[in-house]
Amino acid sequence: MNAAIIFGLLLALMLTGMPISISLGLTVLTFLFAMTDVPVQAVALKLFTGIEKFEIMAIPFFILAGNFLTHGGVAKRMITFATAMIGHWPGGLGLAGVMACALFAAVSGSSPATVVAIGSILLPAMVKQGFPQRFGAGVITTSGALGILIPPSIVMVMYAVATNSSVGQLFMAGVIPGLILATMLGFTTFWRAWKNNYPRCPKTGFKERLLAFKDAIWGLSLIIIVIGGIYTGVFTPTEAAAMSAVYAFIVAVFVYKDMPLSQVPKILLNSANMSAMLLYIITNAVLFSFVLANENIPHAIADWIVEKDLGVIAFLLVVNILLLAAGNFMEPSSIVLIMAPILFPVAMKLGIDPIHFGIMMVVNMEVGMCHPPVGLNLYVASGITKMGITELTIAVMPWLITMLIFLVMITYIPEISLWLPRILGMM
Numbered sequence: 088m089n090a091a092i093i094f095g096l097l098l099a100l101m102l103t104g105m106p107i108s109i110s111l112g113l114t115v116l117t118f119l120f121a122m123t124d125v126p127v128q129a130v131a132l133k134l135f136t137g138i139e140k141f142e143i144m145a146i147p148f149f150i151l152a153g154n155f156l157t158h159g160g161v162a163k164r165m166i167t168f169a170t171a172m173i174g175h176w177p178g179g180l181g182l183a184g185v186m187a188c189a190l191f192a193a194v195s196g197s198s199p200a201t202v203v204a205i206g207s208i209l210l211p212a213m214v215k216q217g218f219p220q221r222f223g224a225g226v227i228t229t230s231g232a233l234g235i236l237i238p239p240s241i242v243m244v245m246y247a248v249a250t251n252s253s254v255g256q257l258f259m260a261g262v263i264p265g266l267i268l269a270t271m272l273g274f275t276t277f278w279r280a281w282k283n284n285y286p287r288c289p290k291t292g293f294k295e296r297l298l299a300f301k302d303a304i305w306g307l308s309l310i311i312i313v314i315g316g317i318y319t320g321v322f323t324p325t326e327a328a329a330m331s332a333v334y335a336f337i338v339a340v341f342v343y344k345d346m347p348l349s350q351v352p353k354i355l356l357n358s359a360n361m362s363a364m365l366l367y368i369i370t371n372a373v374l375f376s377f378v379l380a381n382e383n384i385p386h387a388i389a390d391w392i393v394e395k396d397l398g399v400i401a402f403l404l405v406v407n408i409l410l411l412a413a414g415n416f417m418e419p420s421s422i423v424l425i426m427a428p429i430l431f432p433v434a435m436k437l438g439i440d441p442i443h444f445g446i447m448m449v450v451n452m453e454v455g456m457c458h459p460p461v462g463l464n465l466y467v468a469s470g471i472t473k474m475g476i477t478e479l480t481i482a483v484m485p486w487l488i489t490m491l492i493f494l495v496m497i498t499y500i501p502e503i504s505l506w507l508p509r510i511l512g513m514m
Contacts, residue, residue, distance in 0.1 A: 090384045093118055097375075107421040108364075111371035115378050125381060134374060141325050142254050143369065145244050147362035148328035152309075152335040153195035154354045159339020159346045161306035162204035164299075165190045168307075171299040174288030178280030180213045181226045183288075185276055188230035189237060189269040194309040194331070196239040198419075198456050202231030202467045210471055217286045220472060221482035222279065228468040228479065229486035230272050232453040235419060237265035239313055239328065241365075242419050242452055246445045248369065249376070249427035253442070254324040255317050259508045260442045261449065262314070267503065268450075268493050275489045305338045318511060365420055372424030379428060389433040399437050403498050406430055407451060414455025418463055422455070423448060446504040450497050454490050457483050 096117060100110035119125050156162070169186035176182055187205050195201055206227040213223035235242040238258035247254040280287075291299075300307075312334060313327045322330060339346040346354075379385055392402060409430075413422045427448065434444045456464040458480065465479050474482070497503055 089118075089122070089382045090387070092122070093378065093382070093384070101416070107417060108368040108371045111368075111375045111421075111425070115371065115374040118378055123381070130374065130377070134370065140248055141323070142244055142248055143366070145239075145254065145325040145328035146241055146365055147358065148325070148332045149196040149239055149241055149244070150361050150365075151355070151358040152328065152331040153197045153200045154358050155332070155335035155339045155346070156191070156195050156306065156309075157200050157204040158350065158354060159335065160343040161194065161303075161335075161338065162187070162191055163208055163345075164303040164343070165306055166205065166209055168299040168303040170288055171291045171296045175290035176277065177287055178276045178285060179287035180209060180216060181218065181222065181276045181280055181285070182273055184209045184213070184223070184226045185230045185269060185273045188227065189233050189265070190307065190310070192231075192234040192237040192265070193239075194306060194313075194335075195234055196241050198232050198234035198453070199463055199467045201234035202227055202464050203471070205231065206468060206471045216288075219285075220474065221478070222285065224468050224472050224474060224479055225482040225484075225486050226272075226276055227471075228464045228483050229457050229490060230269070231464050231467075232456045232490070233265055233269055233272075235456070236261050236268060236446075236449055236453055238262065239324070239331070240449065242423060242449055243445065244324070245369070245420050245423045246427055246448060249372070249424050250431045250441060250445070252445055253513075256442050256508050256513050257445050258314065258317060258324060259511060259513055260446050260504045263507050264446055264450065264493075264497055264503055267496075268453075268490070271489050271493055272486055275486055279485060305342050309334055309338075318513075368420055369424060372421070375425060376428040385429050385432040388429060389436045392433050393436055399439060400499070402433065402437055403439070403447070406434075406447070407494065407498060410448065410451035411454060414451065414458065414462070415460060417455075419452035419455060422452060440501060440505060442508065443501040443504045447494075447498050450490075450494050454487070454494060457487055457490065 093114060097110055097114040100113055101107065119130060166183060166187045169183040169190065170180065173186060174180060174183045184205060188201050191201050191204055210223045210227060214220050238261045240261060243257040243261060244254055246252065247257055309331055313331055316322045316327050316330065317324055340348060410422065410426065413426065435441065456462055459465060459476055465476055469476060469479055
């Protein structure tokens with residue numbers, strides 16, 4: 088009964104158009120003060136201890152690093168490098184876009200930032216070279232979603248916070264899936280370009296490729312610093328986030344010199360605004376999880392599913408359908424923070440590995456970024472291309488189908504996610 092009241096109230100508030108974070112907060116406060124005897128002191132204590140986690144500090148640092156990289160000329164050089172390497176293949180700039188998105192995702196940790204940074208430069212160039220605008224928009228919108236799968240990933244940090252999982256293990260588990268999805272999106276791009284005889288770039292020589300690599304090396308090095316540092320134990324994921332923010336600032340301002348010092352305060356303010364928004368969502372989600380745990384709702388759901396003998400295959404199918412449905416009206420951070428505390432205990436009872444389950448949730452979030460009505464990447468791409476959401480939805484469909492096929496693979500082949508962390512001795 089209590090579960091129905093909580094979820095009914097939350098849904099009713101969201102349907103009014105109220106922001107997710109405020110809907111969560113009002114749901115929790117209404118339920119606590121009207122229907123329970125939980126002391127106010129316990130709520131305040133949980134609110135403080137719930138966000139007093141070292142991992143949460145990684146979020147503002149990764150956001151800051153992403154903003155420095157977006158405005159600091161790193162994206163432009165990654166596009167040049169990717170074009171030099173594979174631009175002569177069928178699909179040319181489209182394939183380079185997939186590769187550039189994968190590279191930028193590995194340093195930014197943000198999907199919308201990847202779409203903006205790569206799309207704003209590459210899409211006009213693709214249209215100028217003769218590609219249909221729909222083709223370019225489809226490539227960048229879906230490839231930009233790699234930003235939340237290839238580490239470092241802000242959404243992975245959110246999952247780790249919500250479930251007390253290891254951020255380092257999640258980051259390593261995202262490497263192989265990220266590379267596989269990038270390859271699959273690249274193949275879809277290649278096939279469509281070859282089929283329609285789209286233009287390609289002239290083949291570059293070894294010298295041009297070397298120069299492009301040397302120019303992009305400062306940005307590419309950040310991938311090695313973050314992933315290598317975490318794997319070798321030189322620093323934790325949170326320390327890696329701080330390191331990447333400082334490194335991104337130095338590269339943008341002093342190495343590439345594409346960002347004047349006068350622009351730094353604006354970047355800091357934008358990053359602070361975005362961080363505050365996410366931390367506010369986390370705060371309310373912590374209270375929501377507290378209410379669920381206090382009412383024993385996650386364990387009751389887990390017991391009910393175990394009693395119904397759904398089994399792992401059926402449960403994972405239901406989870407995918409639920410998360411894809413949630414992606415229709417919520418953004419990734421909110422979905423993870425609300426759904427993970429509910430679904431995680433069930434997954435554990437069924438013997439599903441927490442890291443595999445986390446990667447599966449992240450891939451669901453990727454798909455959600457690319458389909459309407461709340462697909463954030465669609466809105467970002469719409470701002471760049473001036474295309475309507477309906478037209479963009481049609482444009483992304485071939486790549487979206489590819490992502491759904493990949494989701495099935497990730498869901499039912501755990502080794503894709505778990506192989507690398509096990510080889511590295513992290514599990």
